[in-house]
Amino acid sequence: MVLTPRSAKKREQILQAAGKLFTEVGYAVSMDQIAEVASVSKQTVYAHFKTKDELFETCVKTRCESNRLHLHLKDDPRPVEEALLDFAIHFQNMMTSPTVMNTYRTAVSQVESHPDLGQAYLKAGPESTTQMVEEYFEYLQQQGKFASGKNMRYAAFQFMLMIHGQAVYWNTLGVDIEQSESEQREYLQSVVEVTLQSYLAS
Structure with a gap:
């Protein structure tokens, strides 16, 4: 229309x-x-x-899309380690922001009575972001930077779950771990190192 x-x-x-x-x-x-x-x-x-369901679903999709636009990887010309670290910091900051966290909590609170809302959140947020990371990893694999024969979908899920870290998981329950920027960077740097150690080509 x-x-x-x-x-x-x-x-x-x-x-x-x-x-x-x-x-x-x-x-x-x-x-x-x-x-x-x-x-x-x-x-x-x-x-x-x-319906209110449709309105909430549209809000979720709009919010996820507006955040996702800032999370590019495949077109990032920087070294892999630098690109992944910057992505991880941006993603974790986004996930712990009050707006995004409250949207997540609202979606979770309606899972039993409105399961479609949970599916909409997954599709617009976690699923699309993980797919973008998977495509970047597949690109690195095609370039010979990541080892061939390894499952890049598994790699993307592992990376995404790790970069949530304590900061995001504790925050879902209303607990701010109050990590400093240096602590956040140190943790996410270790996540990037684990990922590269597991998947870089020999």
């Missing part, structure tokens, strides 16, 4: 309001509250999004 500039603006207002309220209030937020913060009528909200 092609939106007029006015309609597109209202849709953006709704998404911004919904994203803010889903983060601050959680999934219990009402469409009336979203309409009020967006400065539109409830009818306008429903004209763009048939």
Whole structure:
């Protein structure tokens, strides 16, 4: 559906309001509250999004996509170790930010009653990011930098899970480990080293 500039603006207002309220209030937020913060009528909200599920799913996809745009690897001309370390730092910072963490918690809280939301979060966030890392590793393998015959999908999952680290896992439960920048860099550097030791070509 092609939106007029006015309609597109209202849709953006709704998404911004919904994203803010889903983060601050959680999934219990009402469409009336979203309409009020967006400065539109409830009818306008429903004209763009048939259900709250659809609105939340769109917010998740939009947020994940906006973050993912900054996570490029395949086009990074720097040495592998430097590119992976920078990616890891950016990713961990993104995951521990209040906005992203609250979106994750909201999605998890609705898994039993709204399983489609969890699937939408996985597809828009973890799955697409892991696939991007896998494609980068496959590229390195084709270039002869990573050993042939090894499963790059496994490598990508291992790398992604390791860079979450204590910082992300503790944060999901509301505990900030308060790591310094040097501590974060030291840990993520060790993750990169483990990955390269496991997969670099001899």
